[in-house]
Amino acid sequence: MKLLAIDGNSILNRAFYGIKLLSNKNGVFTNAISGFMNIYLKHINNLAPDAVAVAFDLRSPTFRHKAVASYKANRKGMPEELAQQLPLVKELLTLMGVKIVECEGYEADDILGTLSKACSDNKDECYVLTGDRDSLQLIDDNVTVVLAKTKEDIFYTPDRFMEDYGFEPIKLIDLKALMGDSSDNISGVAGIGEKTASTLIKEYGTIENLYEKYEDSDLTKSVKTKLANGAESAKESKWLATIIRNAPVDTDIQHYIPSAPDSAGISRLLTELEMFRLLEKLGISVSEGSNSAAAEKEEEAPVIDAKVSPLTGEIISGLAKCSYLLKDGKLSVRDGDNVYTSEDEAVILDFLGSDCEKATDDAKAHYRYAMAHGRELKNLKDDAAICGYLLNTSASDYAIEKLCAEYGVHYYSENGEFADLLSIELLIKKLRSVIDKEGMTELLEKIELPLTEVLASMEDIGICIDKQGVEDFGTYLTEMIEETQQMVYDDAGHSFNIASPKQLGTVLFEEMGLPAKKKTKSGYSTNAEVLEELRNDAPIVDNVLKFRQYTKLNSTYVVGLLDKIADDGRIHTWFRQTETRTGRISSTEPNMQNIPVRTELGAQMRKFFVAPKGRKLVDADYSQIELRVMAHLCGDKNMIEAFNSGEDIHTSTAAQVFDMPSIMVTPEMRSAAKAVNFGIIYGIGAFSLAKDIGTSVAKAKKYINDYLAKYEKVNEFMETTVDNAFKDGYVTTMFGRKRRIPELSSSNKMMQAAGKRIAMNTPVQGTAADLIKIAMINVYNRLKAEDIDAKLILQVHDELILEASESDAEHAAQLLKEEMQNVYEMKVPLSVDVHTGDSWYEAKQ
DNA sequence: GTGGTCACG
DNA sequence: ACGTACGTGACCACT
Numbered sequence: 001m002k003l004l005a006i007d008g009n010s011i012l013n014r015a016f017y018g019i020k021l022l023s024n025k026n027g028v029f030t031n032a033i034s035g036f037m038n039i040y041l042k043h044i045n046n047l048a049p050d051a052v053a054v055a056f057d058l059r060s061p062t063f064r065h066k067a068v069a070s071y072k073a074n075r076k077g078m079p080e081e082l083a084q085q086l087p088l089v090k091e092l093l094t095l096m097g098v099k100i101v102e103c104e105g106y107e108a109d110d111i112l113g114t115l116s117k118a119c120s121d122n123k124d125e126c127y128v129l130t131g132d133r134d135s136l137q138l139i140d141d142n143v144t145v146v147l148a149k150t151k152e153d154i155f156y157t158p159d160r161f162m163e164d165y166g167f168e169p170i171k172l173i174d175l176k177a178l179m180g181d182s183s184d185n186i187s188g189v190a191g192i193g194e195k196t197a198s199t200l201i202k203e204y205g206t207i208e209n210l211y212e213k214y215e216d217s218d219l220t221k222s223v224k225t226k227l228a229n230g231a232e233s234a235k236e237s238k239w240l241a242t243i244i245r246n247a248p249v250d251t252d253i254q255h256y257i258p259s260a261p262d263s264a265g266i267s268r269l270l271t272e273l274e275m276f277r278l279l280e281k282l283g284i285s286v287s288e289g290s291n292s293a294a295a296e297k298e299e300e301a302p303v304i305d306a307k308v309s310p311l312t313g314e315i316i317s318g319l320a321k322c323s324y325l326l327k328d329g330k331l332s333v334r335d336g337d338n339v340y341t342s343e344d345e346a347v348i349l350d351f352l353g354s355d356c357e358k359a360t361d362d363a364k365a366h367y368r369y370a371m372a373h374g375r376e377l378k379n380l381k382d383d384a385a386i387c388g389y390l391l392n393t394s395a396s397d398y399a400i401e402k403l404c405a406e407y408g409v410h411y412y413s414e415n416g417e418f419a420d421l422l423s424i425e426l427l428i429k430k431l432r433s434v435i436d437k438e439g440m441t442e443l444l445e446k447i448e449l450p451l452t453e454v455l456a457s458m459e460d461i462g463i464c465i466d467k468q469g470v471e472d473f474g475t476y477l478t479e480m481i482e483e484t485q486q487m488v489y490d491d492a493g494h495s496f497n498i499a500s501p502k503q504l505g506t507v508l509f510e511e512m513g514l515p516a517k518k519k520t521k522s523g524y525s526t527n528a529e530v531l532e533e534l535r536n537d538a539p540i541v542d543n544v545l546k547f548r549q550y551t552k553l554n555s556t557y558v559v560g561l562l563d564k565i566a567d568d569g570r571i572h573t574w575f576r577q578t579e580t581r582t583g584r585i586s587s588t589e590p591n592m593q594n595i596p597v598r599t600e601l602g603a604q605m606r607k608f609f610v611a612p613k614g615r616k617l618v619d620a621d622y623s624q625i626e627l628r629v630m631a632h633l634c635g636d637k638n639m640i641e642a643f644n645s646g647e648d649i650h651t652s653t654a655a656q657v658f659d660m661p662s663i664m665v666t667p668e669m670r671s672a673a674k675a676v677n678f679g680i681i682y683g684i685g686a687f688s689l690a691k692d693i694g695t696s697v698a699k700a701k702k703y704i705n706d707y708l709a710k711y712e713k714v715n716e717f718m719e720t721t722v723d724n725a726f727k728d729g730y731v732t733t734m735f736g737r738k739r740r741i742p743e744l745s746s747s748n749k750m751m752q753a754a755g756k757r758i759a760m761n762t763p764v765q766g767t768a769a770d771l772i773k774i775a776m777i778n779v780y781n782r783l784k785a786e787d788i789d790a791k792l793i794l795q796v797h798d799e800l801i802l803e804a805s806e807s808d809a810e811h812a813a814q815l816l817k818e819e820m821q822n823v824y825e826m827k828v829p830l831s832v833d834v835h836t837g838d839s840w841y842e843a844k845q
Numbered sequence: 846g847t848g849g850t851c852a853c854g
Numbered sequence: 855a856c857g858t859a860c861g862t863g864a865c866c867a868c869t
Contacts, residue, residue: 846868846869847867847868847869848864848866848867848868848869849867849868849869850863850864850865850866851863851864851865852861852862852863852865853862853863854860854861854862
C-alpha cells in the first residue's frame with residue numbers, strides 16, 4: 001500500500017501566497033484553491049498512491065496542554081482571503097472522494113506524524129506532502145517527505161536528508177530545540193543560531209547527549225555559558241518541536257482509499273467558483289453539474305427531440321424567428337424541434353440576409369461573413385457573448401456551455417453536436433431577463449448590438465498600408481540596431497544579449513558598477529525610467545535606450561505589421577468587444593490602438609498607414625473627453641466653467657488652483673496641473689503624482705488638496721462613487737454599464753486601495769467608451785443613409801478614422817465632427833479636432 | 846506560462 | 855513596513 005498524506009494547511013498557505021489573488025464575479029477568492037489543486041493533482045499523477053489523506057489543523061478553545069496556549073500565538077491570523085477558501089477546498093476534496101482528517105486539539109503535522117508512523121509500523125509506503133520543513137523529522141525508510149517548493153519539489157528520503165543536513169532526520173527535533181523557531185514560538189537556546197546548532201547536532205546527535213557531555217568538551221566558553229543558561233528552554237523546545245505520532249485518528253490505511261467522486265457536485269461547485277480550467281483538468285464537463293440543484297437553480301428545460309434536415313430556400317422564407325450558429329463555414333439553425341444545417345455558401349448567405357429575427361453568439365463574425373461576400377446580415381436581435389459580457393465584464397470568455405452553467409440554464413449536452421445550438425435560446429432568454437433587471441437593456445439594444453455591425457465593417461474594410469515604406473523603414477532600423485548594438489558591446493567590453501533584462505542588469509550594475517535604483521522580483525530593474533536617470537553616468541546607457549527603441553519599433557511594428565498584411569494590401573485588425581473591464585474595445589492581431597505617436601521616430605510609422613489613390617484619411621479625436629465626462633458626472637461649477645471658457649484646460653486648471661490669471665500661468669504650472677488632471681481620472685495618489693512631476697510628496701499632496709478644494713464636487717463625486725462601490729460591489733457608467741470590483745472586499749490594504757482607484761476611474765473611462773461607441777453607430781448609419789463615400793476604419797479610444805473619397809472627404813469630416821460633438825447632451829461641450837490627409841501621420845496633425 | 850518591458854489612450 | 859495612478863496588447867527571455 002502506498003499512502004499520500006498531505007498537510008492541507010501548509011499546502012494551502014503555499015498556494016495562496018504563490019499565486020496572485022483571483023476571484024469569481026461574486027468576489028469569492030479562488031487562488032489558493034487553484035494552487036492547492038495544481039499541487040495535489042501533480043503529485044497524485046506522479047505517485048499514483050492507493051490512499052490519500054489530507055490533514056487540517058483543528059483547535060478547540062481547550063488546548064491539550066497549557067504550553068500549547070502560547071504555542072504559535074504570534075503566528076499571524078489567516079488573512080480573510082485565505083480563510084474563506086479553506087472550507088471550499090475541504091468541500092471540493094470531499095466531493096472528490098478524498099478523505100479529510102481533522103482531530104480536535106491537533107495540528108495537521110501531528111496527524112501526518114501519526115499516519116506516517118502507522119505506515120512505518122506496517123511497512124507501508126508513505127509520502128508526506130508539505131511545505132513545512134518541520135515535517136522532515138518524520139522521514140524514515142518507509143516515509144518520504146515531499147517538500148513542495150515554488151519552483152520544484154524535493155523528495156526527502158533519509159539519504160537526501162543526510163546529504164543536505166549531515167545528520168539523521170529524527171535529530172531535526174534536537175536542532176530546532178537548540179536554534180529555536182520564532183514562527184512557532186519555540187525559543188531554543190538563546191544565542192545559538194542555525195550554524196552552531198547544526199555543528200553541535202552533527203557532533204553530539206541529541207540534546208540529551210549534548211547536555212551530558214558539553215561541560216567537559218572543547219567548546220568555547222561562550223557556547224558553554226549559553227547552553228547552561230538555556231538548558232531548561234532546550235528541553236521544553238524539544239518537546240514543542242516534536243511532532244506527535246499518536247493522535248487519535250484512524251490509522252487503518254484502508255480507510256483512506258478515495259471513494260467515487262461526485263462529478264455533478266464538483267461541476268456545480270467549480271462552476272460557481274468559475275474554475276473551468278480545473279474542471280477540465282479533472283476530466284469533468286461543465287454540464288455534469290447542471291442536472292441537480294445548481295448554484296443558481298436550473299430552470300425547467302424541455303426535452304428536445306431534434307429533427308435534423310438540410311436548410312433550403314423554402315424553409316428560409318418561412319422562418320420568422322430562430323436561433324442559429326455559424327462556425328467554420330457550417331451553419332445550423334434552430335426553429336423549435338427542427339434543426340436545419342447547411343455548408344452551402346449561397347444558402348448561408350440567403351439565410352443571413354433573410355428577414356427572420358435571429359439570435360446567435362458571435363454576430364460580428366457573421367456580419368463579416370456576409371460583408372466579405374457583398375451581402376447583408378439582417379434582423380440580428382441577440383448575441384449571447386455580448387449579453388454575457390455586459391453581465392460580467394471580467395470573464396475570460398463567453399462560451400455557451402459556461403454561460404449556461406453560470407446562469408442555471410440547461411445545457412443540451414445529450415444532443416451532442418447540437419448542444420450549443422439547442423441551448424442558446426433559453427440561455428439568451430435568461431441573460432436578457434437578468435440584463436433587464438440590472439437596467440442594461442438599452443445599453444445592449446442601442447449600443448452594444450448595433451456596434452457589432454459597425455466593428456465588423458471596420459474590420460472588413462481595414463486600412464491600407466504602404467508595404468514598401470514599412471520595409472524600407474525596417475531596413476533603416478536594422479542598420480541602426482546593428483550600429484547601437486556594436487556600441488553597447490564596445491562599452492561593455494564584450495557581447496551579450498541586450499534584450500535580456502537579466503544579462504543587461506549584470507553588465508550595468510555588476511560589471512560596470514552603475515547604481516541600481518530599483519529591483520524587480522527577479523533582479524535589477526532596467527526599465528526606461530531607471531535608465532533615464534543613469535543616462536549621464538555612462539555612454540552605454542544611452543545606447544541601450546536607443547537599442548530598445550529601435551528593436552521595439554522593428555519587431556513589434558515593422559515585422560509585426562508586415563506579417564499581418566492581407567492579400568488586398570490592407571491590414572484587418574480584430575476589434576474585441578467583450579474584452580475590457582471598462583467597456584472600451586480592444587484591438588489585436590495587429591493591435592491598431594498602440595501605433596507609435598509620442599516620439600518623432602515612432603510617429604514615422606503612421607506615414608505608412610495611407611489612403612489609396614483618389615482617397616483621403618479623415619481623423620477626428622475628442623479633446624480631453626475623460627475630464628469633460630468627469631465635469632459632467634460631478635457637475636462641478638468651476639470645472640464646467642473652465643471648459644466653457646474654451647481655453648486650454650490645463651492652463652485653466654492651473655489658474656484656478658494657483659488662484660491667478662491665466663496669463664500668469666508658467667509652463668511648469670501648466671504641466672503640474674496637467675499631471676493632477678490625469679491623476680484625478682486615475683484615482684489620485686500623492687506618491688505617484690510626485691514621481692510623475694518630479695516633486696516632493698508633500699508638494700504633490702498640496703496640489704491635490706488645492707485641486708479638490710477648488711473643485712469641491714469632484715471630491716464629493718469620488719467619495720460617493722467609492723462609497724456606493726463598497727455598498728453595491730460594482731460601479732456604473734452614465735449609460736448603465738457595470739463593473740464589479742471584488743478588490744474592494746480584500747483585506748489587503750494595497751488591493752483595496754487599487755479597488756478604490758478602479759471605482760473612481762471606471763465610471764469616467766467607461767462613460768467615455770459609451771459615448772464614442774454611440775458616435776460610431778451614428779456616424780456609420782449616417783454615412784450609409786446619406787450615401788457618402790466614406791467608411792469608418794479605426795477607433796483608438798477617443799479617436800475615429802474614416803477613409804473617404806477625395807470628393808466626399810470634406811463632407812465626411814464635417815459629419816464626423818458633428819456626430820462626435822453632438823453625441824449626447826452634456827453639461828460641458830464636447831470638443832473634437834478633425835484633420836484630413838493622405839496618411840495617418842498627416843491626418844493627425 | 847510568467848515576468849519585464851514598452852507601445853497606445 | 856510596504857508599494858504606489860486607470861485601461862489595453864505584443865514581443866522577448868526564461869522557466
